[in-house]
Amino acid sequence: MQGFRRTRRAPPETVAAVDLGSNSFHMVVARRNGSGLIVIDRIKEMVRLAEGLSSDGCLHGEARARALDCLQRFGQRLRDMPRGSVRAVGTNTLRQLPEDGFLSEAEEALGHPIEVVAGVEEARLVYVGVAHSLADDGAARLVVDIGGGSTELIIGEDKRARRLESLYMGCVSFSQRYFPDDRYNRSAWRRAEEAALMELEPVTPDYREGHWQTAIGTSGTIRAVQAVAQAEGWCDDDLSRNALHRVRDAILESRTRGKLKLAGLAADRRPVFAGGVAVLCAVFEALGIQRMRISDGALREGLLYDLLGRIEDADSRDASVRNLAERYHVERQQAERVKQTALALFAEAAEVWDLGDEHAQLLAWAAELHEIGLDIAHSQYHKHSEYIARNADMAGFSRQNQAALATLIRCHRRKLQRSLFETLPERDRPALLRLSVLLRLAVVLNRGRNADGPPQPRLRIDDAHIHLQLSPSWLDAHPLTMADLQEEARQLEGGGFALAVERAG
Numbered sequence: 460m461q462g463f464r465r466t467r468r469a470p471p472e473t474v475a476a477v478d479l480g481s482n483s484f485h486m487v488v489a490r491r492n493g494s495g496l497i498v499i500d501r502i503k504e505m506v507r508l509a510e511g512l513s514s515d516g517c518l519h520g521e522a523r524a525r526a527l528d529c530l531q532r533f534g535q536r537l538r539d540m541p542r543g544s545v546r547a548v549g550t551n552t553l554r555q556l557p558e559d560g561f562l563s564e565a566e567e568a569l570g571h572p573i574e575v576v577a578g579v580e581e582a583r584l585v586y587v588g589v590a591h592s593l594a595d596d597g598a599a600r601l602v603v604d605i606g607g608g609s610t611e612l613i614i615g616e617d618k619r620a621r622r623l624e625s626l627y628m629g630c631v632s633f634s635q636r637y638f639p640d641d642r643y644n645r646s647a648w649r650r651a652e653e654a655a656l657m658e659l660e661p662v663t664p665d666y667r668e669g670h671w672q673t674a675i676g677t678s679g680t681i682r683a684v685q686a687v688a689q690a691e692g693w694c695d696d697d698l699s700r701n702a703l704h705r706v707r708d709a710i711l712e713s714r715t716r717g718k719l720k721l722a723g724l725a726a727d728r729r730p731v732f733a734g735g736v737a738v739l740c741a742v743f744e745a746l747g748i749q750r751m752r753i754s755d756g757a758l759r760e761g762l763l764y765d766l767l768g769r770i771e772d773a774d775s776r777d778a779s780v781r782n783l784a785e786r787y788h789v790e791r792q793q794a795e796r797v798k799q800t801a802l803a804l805f806a807e808a809a810e811v812w813d814l815g816d817e818h819a820q821l822l823a824w825a826a827e828l829h830e831i832g833l834d835i836a837h838s839q840y841h842k843h844s845e846y847i848a849r850n851a852d853m854a855g856f857s858r859q860n861q862a863a864l865a866t867l868i869r870c871h872r873r874k875l876q877r878s879l880f881e882t883l884p885e886r887d888r889p890a891l892l893r894l895s896v897l898l899r900l901a902v903v904l905n906r907g908r909n910a911d912g913p914p915q916p917r918l919r920i921d922d923a924h925i926h927l928q929l930s931p932s933w934l935d936a937h938p939l940t941m942a943d944l945q946e947e948a949r950q951l952e953g954g955g956f957a958l959a960v961e962r963a964g
Contacts, residue, residue, distance in 0.1 A: 470770045473499070475537055476762035477547035477569065481509040481607025482631050482731060483679060484526070486533045487759045494771075496763055500536065504529045505727040508552045509608045509631040518552075518561050526561075530568035538570040545571040546766045548857065550581050550758075551608030551629065563884075574857030578625025582611035583854050584761035586620040589613075589677055591764050592756030601671040601746065604757065605680040605738050607631035607731070612662065612742075614671050622665060623852075626658045630680045634734030641716035643733055648711060651734065655741030668747035677754045680735035683728045685753045690723030698751045700743050707736055765855065775855035780824045783851055787831035793905065796912045798826035801901035805894075807918035812893045821860075822894050825867040826901060845869035859884065863891055870895045871902050875954030896956055900927065903943045913940075917963055923956045928963040 474496070478485040488500035506529050511522025518526075537545050553562070553575045566573050576584070585604045593600075595617040602613040608629040614622040637651035676685070676698065687706055688694040694702035706721070710733050713719040724732060742748065768774060784794065801822050808814065832843025849865035856864070866879055875895060880888045904913040914933050919926040927944070934941055941960065948958040 471541055471544035473540065473544065474763060474766050474770070475540060475545045476759045476766065477533060477537070477545065477571075477573075478757075478759040478762065479508070479526075479547065479549040479553060479565070479573065480679075480758075481550060481552040481609070481629055482507055483607070484508075484529050484533070485759045486536065487763060488536065489763055491767065494767075496767065502533065502536070504532075507607070507631060507731070509629070510635065512552055512555060516555055516557055518556055523561065527564060527568050530565055534568055534570040540571075542571075543770070544766075546762050547571055547573045548581075548584070548758075548762060549573055549575045550606060551578070551625075551627075554578070554858070555608075574859055576857050577852070578609055578611070579623045579852045580854065580856065581609070581758065582613050582623040582625050583620055584765060585611050585677065585758050586613040586615050586623070586761065587618070587764050588756035588758055588761030589675060589754045590615065590618045590756070591760060592754050593675070598672040599670065601666065601674045601748075602754075603674065603676050603681065603739075603742055603751070604678045605630060605735055605742075606678060610658075610738060610742070612666055612746075614666065622670075624662050624666070626662070628655050628658050628738050630731040630735030630738065632734070633738055634731045636734075637737065638733050641730070643710050643714055643716075643719075645711060648707070648733075648737060651737035652741045652744075655738045656745055659741060659745040663745050666746050674746075674748045674751045675754050676739075676751045677757045679728065680731075681739060681751070682753060683724065683732065684736060684739060685751075686723040687721045688723075691721065696753070698753065700749050703736075703740060703743060707740055710736060774820075776824070776853070776860070779853040779855055780827050783831060783847070783853065784827055787834040787847065789828070789830050789833075790908075792910070793908055794827045794830065796905045796908075797829065797898075797901045798823050800904050800913060800916065801826045801897050804897045804900055804916055804918055807916070808893065808897060808920055811920045812890070814890060814893065818890055818894055821863060821867065822897060824864055825871070825894070825898055828864070829868050829871045829898065829902065831868075841869055841872050859887075863887065866891060867895055867898055871898045874950050875899070875956070877954055892954060896925065896951065896954070899947060899951070900958075903947050904940065906943055907937070907940065925951075925956060925958045926961055927958065928961045931962040934960075934962060 473490050475488045483503055483505045486502045487498060489496040489498045506525045508522050508526055511518045511520050513519050547569060562573060586602055589602050597616060599614060599616050604611040606629045608631060610626045610628050612624040613620050633651055637647050684706055685698045688698060688702035693705045709721055716729060765775060805819050805822055828848055829844060831847050832840035835843040845865045845868050848868050849861060853861060863883060866883060870879060880891055883891060914930045917928040944960045951958050
């Protein structure tokens with residue numbers, strides 16, 4: 460990111476990814492090897508998190524306990540790894556949870572922050588993992604990942620995803636809904652497939668055969684189906700439609716889970732197998748798939764390579780911010796002036812306010828995007844900007860990242876309302892409030908949109924008391940800016956800050 464440089468320190472040699480899925484939790488630890496990775500540790504546990512999701516949207520019972528116990532075990536392996544070397548994400552089930560304390564408990568058990576990613580971001584990470592496991596051939600690929608609570612569909616070429624979709628159907632949710640008593644009959648199966656086809660219907664025109672040359676499946680459900688079909692002698696390395704239908708027929712013939720005897724089917728996969736197979740049958744039918752290759756790469760590998768990009772200054776979030784600014788016709792020169800002033804103020808405040816590299820990065824992004832709402836209307840444009848930043852699909856951003864960014868953007872003008880920060884994690888609020896002050900000052904100092912920008916500002920900070928020092932000659936030449944700063948001092952009072960403008964030297 461231009462204008463922002465991380466504190467120079469040796470990059471970690473070992474990195475890790477944790478995937479908190481609706482059915483299983485995965486941990487992968489890898490050693491960096493040039494631009495690649497060598498896996499040195501891998502753990503998977505069937506947690507079936509989605510089973511504990513109650514009708515009131517909270518996580519209860521054994522599923523919650525299983526999840527925390529699993530994360531304790533993962534945490535033992537990861538706890539000593541430095542900040543920034545571990546990336547942990549939650550998917551469909553965690554997306555549905557309110558702030559009921561589970562996420563903070565989970566982070567404490569793991570010893571590292573946990574990001575909750577949107578469905579489209581989950582799909583992007585899946586594709587990154589698959590793409591790095593395959594040779595680049597230039598052909599358009601359809602990638603399918605059936606998880607516990609959602610199914611991701613992606614079309615892309617080589618390392619680039621072109622279409623991303625996340626649908627609300629998975630092996631756990633469909634097994635619970637259509638086979639709750641572990642009995643399998645054709646009526647229930649027909650309802651499950653019809654429900655999956657209805658979910659697929661809106662996206663089918665863009666994902667049918669003709670938009671891609673090769674279909675690739677990944678992760679637990681599809682790998683389990685392929686393992687069964689291969690062990691039974693119904694297919695070779697690829698999964699054919701005929702082999703899939705033979706797996707379906709074998710499930711129906713068994714009539715109950717207790718009588719389901721299939722070679723290659725792991726015991727921990729058995730409770731959710733039927734629901735996953737029903738979803739996969741619908742995907743094959745709706746998208747015209749005849750044969751599907753199986754990939755070893757998946758979400759956790761995508762996380763590792765995305766983390767590697769961040770470490771090597773190739774952060775996908777930078778491209779997302781740039782693309783959003785271009786889409787909403789941000790005046791680039793003004794955004795750059797505000798960003799450079801904000802980062803100069805940050806350099807003055809960082810030590811006193813205990814701010815780090817990740818805070819500088821967030822501040823820079825907020826400066827680049829603070830005017831995106833002008834493309835809608837000038838009146839209340841900071842609210843329009845917030846809405847766009849909060850709801851846009853932004854590759855690389857977690858739900859928490861995006862909420863923090865949107866809040867900073869919302870608070871860059873008018874009264875600083877502490878209440879707007881109350882929806883953010885409590886541990887992050889002090890730093891985000893301080894970043895908001897720095898962004899606000901940078902915006903005020905550049906309000907004239909002067910090509911030269913303001914002189915180098917100096918800050919002297921004593922907790923919430925801020926002394927902004929500027930050149931006397933510049934202040935004398937810019938009386939309107941001085942009036943703006945005096946008004947800003949009044950606005951900051953609502954956020955608990957005291958601003959004094961002083962003549963430097």
